[in-house]
Amino acid sequence: MTPGQFLNAHPFLKDLRSCEATALLRHSAIKSFPARGVVFLRDDEADGVYGILDGSVMVTIESSGGGDLILRLLGPGQLFGELAVLDGRCRTASAIARSPCSFLFIPRAVFLDVLATHPDVAAAVMSALSDYLRRSTRLILEATFLDVARRLARQLLELSGSSPAGEGLCTTLQVSHIQISQYELACMLGVSREIVNRHLTSWRRAGLVEISRGRIRVLDGQAIAALARETSH
Amino acid sequence: MTPGQFLNAHPFLKDLRSCEATALLRHSAIKSFPARGVVFLRDDEADGVYGILDGSVMVTIESSGGGDLILRLLGPGQLFGELAVLDGRCRTASAIARSPCSFLFIPRAVFLDVLATHPDVAAAVMSALSDYLRRSTRLILEATFLDVARRLARQLLELSGSSPAGEGLCTTLQVSHIQISQYELACMLGVSREIVNRHLTSWRRAGLVEISRGRIRVLDGQAIAALARETSH
DNA sequence: GGACTTGTGTGCCGGAGGTCATACAACGCG
DNA sequence: CGCGTTGTATGACCTCCGGCACACAAGTCC
Numbered sequence: 001m002t003p004g005q006f007l008n009a010h011p012f013l014k015d016l017r018s019c020e021a022t023a024l025l026r027h028s029a030i031k032s033f034p035a036r037g038v039v040f041l042r043d044d045e046a047d048g049v050y051g052i053l054d055g056s057v058m059v060t061i062e063s064s065g066g067g068d069l070i071l072r073l074l075g076p077g078q079l080f081g082e083l084a085v086l087d088g089r090c091r092t093a094s095a096i097a098r099s100p101c102s103f104l105f106i107p108r109a110v111f112l113d114v115l116a117t118h119p120d121v122a123a124a125v126m127s128a129l130s131d132y133l134r135r136s137t138r139l140i141l142e143a144t145f146l147d148v149a150r151r152l153a154r155q156l157l158e159l160s161g162s163s164p165a166g167e168g169l170c171t172t173l174q175v176s177h178i179q180i181s182q183y184e185l186a187c188m189l190g191v192s193r194e195i196v197n198r199h200l201t202s203w204r205r206a207g208l209v210e211i212s213r214g215r216i217r218v219l220d221g222q223a224i225a226a227l228a229r230e231t232s233h
Numbered sequence: 234m235t236p237g238q239f240l241n242a243h244p245f246l247k248d249l250r251s252c253e254a255t256a257l258l259r260h261s262a263i264k265s266f267p268a269r270g271v272v273f274l275r276d277d278e279a280d281g282v283y284g285i286l287d288g289s290v291m292v293t294i295e296s297s298g299g300g301d302l303i304l305r306l307l308g309p310g311q312l313f314g315e316l317a318v319l320d321g322r323c324r325t326a327s328a329i330a331r332s333p334c335s336f337l338f339i340p341r342a343v344f345l346d347v348l349a350t351h352p353d354v355a356a357a358v359m360s361a362l363s364d365y366l367r368r369s370t371r372l373i374l375e376a377t378f379l380d381v382a383r384r385l386a387r388q389l390l391e392l393s394g395s396s397p398a399g400e401g402l403c404t405t406l407q408v409s410h411i412q413i414s415q416y417e418l419a420c421m422l423g424v425s426r427e428i429v430n431r432h433l434t435s436w437r438r439a440g441l442v443e444i445s446r447g448r449i450r451v452l453d454g455q456a457i458a459a460l461a462r463e464t465s466h
Numbered sequence: 467g468g469a470c471t472t473g474t475g476t477g478c479c480g481g482a483g484g485t486c487a488t489a490c491a492a493c494g495c496g
Numbered sequence: 497c498g499c500g501t502t503g504t505a506t507g508a509c510c511t512c513c514g515g516c517a518c519a520c521a522a523g524t525c526c
Binding site for chain 2: 065071087089092093115116119123126133134136141144
Binding site: 468472474478484486492 | 499500501503504506507508509511512514515516517518519520521522523524525526
């Protein structure tokens, strides 16, 4: 993905006129990281925002007790690192490259300038923040009330691209594979890898999924969706 | 608290010039609710934002399984209901009066107009949203990695007014009482009332707190802070 | 004052999930 | 090629918390 394609596609920035877009690009840079490269760490100062051109990034927090929590997985076309730039405080979480990555790096001052001069961009950013907050609230709700099996089922559906909210009918009959290790999956749910493995294994035995090293393939999306929807006990 | 005092004190709106503030007040209304009154419900349409003049409000979500989760407790001087107004979608959570309340009600269109015409107000709102998000992330982190005792200790400290982040030294030696039922406390942590009671009782026996109907008094803030800080297992 | 509601204190049991240990398969590298 | 690393699979055990049951205390409403 080229920087130009990125700007045209992104909800925050697609409304910029082309002359403004080229000006923004002149003040931006391309940054690249190898797999497992550290884009930034929690408590770092916020230097700017990152638009993903290629590769995959995970946003994580390490707990003091050693465990990792994966907050989001991001791919090409997505922007991250806005939060700390917006309020001028430190990074809340770390960003790590899951694969070789290239980013469009927009320095803090440039991004803030666009915000200040474009009320519609500011409104879009507020909408996006609201969205994060809704998602975050939903995660808290699910984590406190749903058991691991249900949350795992929802996570699989979200990762496979259908029904991010776990709502609605799962009409996709086609199988889809997810490129993720069981350990990462466990970190996304905040549970142990063993538990994830046990659920997946039982689903494999039931013919719902197929498991291979670092990859999961949902065979029966309907059944997984049913598991995700099931009311508590 | 009068509407004027509210506007002068609130971080979003205190920078408005007085002529603009009076204009805003002309388009706003005073709304009152009895104890346990429903200000709005989840999935309602967002009609406007509420500034608390008097009383106490809780923001809650009912899970499908019957349990309640209390997201925030709010008091005079605080604003709520911005989220759904900002992105034009439905309410994420319900707002219930914990005591007789009066609000300054700012209709959606009026609030959005202030945002569009005052970039500094918009920036303040973005900062506030960022703050919510940080808080939300911290809650997720604590909920996944900390046991109930630690989270309860932190909650008590936050409610008693000292060290909202659980960080820093607790230098306040003075005792403070918290007006909350053990059930509400349990709903804030997403655990059962019984567990909350058991921890509190053991702390009472150890002389750390004093318990009466609907009220908790922290006697030894230092010790509670130590419990909150303790590293995992 | 009596009946109802709301809040608190405790015992007991079962289950979900954490931890540890172990084994093994796949991949990566010198 | 052998060896270390990373990922998967599974068993045994233990702990914390949820749920139920019940008792009691303190308000509240008629």
